[in-house]
Amino acid sequence: MRRRARALALLLGALLAAATAAALADSYGAGVARGYGELRPVLVAVEDLRAGRAVGPEQAAALETRRVPARFVPPGALANAAEAIGLVPAGTVPAGSYLLASQLRPPRVDPGDAFGLGGDRHPVEIAVSGAEALTVAGAQPVGERVDVVVTAEPTGSGPGRTYVAAAAVPLLALGPGAAGTAAEGLAAATLGLTRPQALRLIAAESFARRVTLLPRT
Numbered sequence: 001m002r003r004r005a006r007a008l009a010l011l012l013g014a015l016l017a018a019a020t021a022a023a024l025a026d027s028y029g030a031g032v033a034r035g036y037g038e039l040r041p042v043l044v045a046v047e048d049l050r051a052g053r054a055v056g057p058e059q060a061a062a063l064e065t066r067r068v069p070a071r072f073v074p075p076g077a078l079a080n081a082a083e084a085i086g087l088v089p090a091g092t093v094p095a096g097s098y099l100l101a102s103q104l105r106p107p108r109v110d111p112g113d114a115f116g117l118g119g120d121r122h123p124v125e126i127a128v129s130g131a132e133a134l135t136v137a138g139a140q141p142v143g144e145r146v147d148v149v150v151t152a153e154p155t156g157s158g159p160g161r162t163y164v165a166a167a168a169v170p171l172l173a174l175g176p177g178a179a180g181t182a183a184e185g186l187a188a189a190t191l192g193l194t195r196p197q198a199l200r201l202i203a204a205e206s207f208a209r210r211v212t213l214l215p216r217t
Contacts, residue, residue: 037070042098043078049093054107055084063099076101121192123172126201129210131174131187144215146171148191148201151210160209166197168216189213 047062049055055063060081077098078084087104126148134141148166173190193201204211 039067040070040073041065041079042068042073043080043084045093045095045097045099047095049089049099051089051092054086054088055081055104057085060085074098074100120194121170122195122198123190124193124198124201125188125190126211127186127205128189128213129186130212131189134171134174134213134215141171141213141215142174144171145169146191146216147214148197149212149214150201150204150208151212152204153207153209165200165204165211166191166193169193169197171213 042065044064044066045062046064049059049062053059063081063084065080077100083101084099084104086107088107089103090105091103093099093103128148134146145168147164148169149162150165151162152160154160170192171189172192173188175188191201201211
């Protein structure tokens, strides 16, 4: 009987101690919340994130959401991995660091890639004449295909030769010509050219009387 009473007393003592510990823990947690603020979710890099490498689903495994007191959450801290997907770290983010919005940027897109240029074509700026005809009636020629027509200077008594120097090339941009060319009515056209086309047209800028863009449609 005494053994049972002793066991019951020990059990009650253990339960009382557990309840007291829980109450103290709750009190401590409430005190922490009052002193440091409520717990907030914050994204932490558990592995290094390399600079220049976009954060994709496979890199999301290197990110972990933790809850820390609001007082310790830095400005711009991300709360979950979904906010980082598709963005690129501007510099290496070491493991254990909070991931901040200021550390990420959108991926850079090559101007040529935006227009679907193949690996053999590159953006090249050429001075052209008569570009205003491409925008008649509010047309938006950028992104369309054009023919680049060169009219050479006459030789001797014969007329200058006119020929298509580059056919069906993408027009990437169209703007005013360089300073000092306005009187000549020149515009600056950025075209997606292969290397041979670029060399041919750059040379034509020097010797040709006129370089003109003709829309394909």
